[in-house]
Every structure is written in C-alpha cells, then in structure tokens.
Amino acid sequence: METGTTTDRIEKTITLRAARSRVWRALTIAEQFGEWFRVKLEGPFVEGATVLGRITHPGYEHLTMEIAVERLDPERYFAYRWHPYAIDPGTDYSKEPTTLVEFRLEDAAGGTVLTLTESGFDRIPLSRRAEAFRMNDNGWSEQLKNIERHVSQS
Secondary structure (H helix, E strand, C coil), X not given: CEEEECCCEEEEEEEECCCHHHHHHHHHCHHHHHHHXXXXXXXXXXXXXXXXXXXXXXXXXXXXXEEEEEEEECCCEEEEEECCCCCCCCCCHHHCCXXXXXXXXXXXXXXXXXXXXXXXXXXXXXXXXXXXXXXXXXXXXXXXXXXXXXXXXX
C-alpha cells in the first residue's frame, strides 16, 4: 500500500487481487460496503442521495454515519462527502464543511488498483482539523486492509 499526504488530503493506493467488477461491488453496493467498513447503511448508494448508517465497529456503535453520494462512474470512480471523524454525539457537525472521499479503480496485472483520496481537511475547523486528519489517515489504512480481505474472500 502506498500512502501520500499533505495537510489537506489523504491518498492511499493498494493493488487488490480481485477483478475490477468485484472491487466495484464491494465499494458501491451498500450492504457490501457495510460489511468491510463496519456500518449498517439504511439505503443504496445513488448519485445525489444521502445515506445514513449505524457504525458497527466496537466502541463506535453509538454513532451514525452520513454519506452524501456525489458520483458513481461504474467500475471507475465513486465519490461521496461526509463529516470526517464526526464522533462526538453531542456536536452538531451539519454547519461544518465536508471532505470529499474518492475511490478510483484501474486494471492491474492480476487485479485492480484502488486509489483512495480524502480531501478538504484544510476547510475543517482548526479546533478539530489535525485530529480528524490523523484519525482518518489511520482509519483509511485499516479500511483498505478490510476491503482487501473482503474482496479476496468472495
């Protein structure tokens, strides 16, 4: 896995030993996304839709995730917006800017290259920007391992 970061963006790349169509389904079918991401989503990913989901990762079950789907370009590109590291149930994050999460798929020998980019951290309030960046940087490293396990099992 390759990692690149600035203060505004996280970028990670991994080569998955799975067909592009398999990786695409894992990313964009809400039930499959939920399996590896550890969230129970309440609806499908559709451009322009907002999808809510209850986090199932131990210790975070009290949290609801909100994803605003930006774009689905089949088997190539999936993007959504969300509030990064929005873990305090007593905080209203709705007035804050969101970050853009992008997944790009490319063919590779024996599999698929998945590039994850999350950008827009420089717009997050200074009081929580560094922590949101650090936690999401670490979180995405784990999530890429999770999707790698997920696509290799099925």
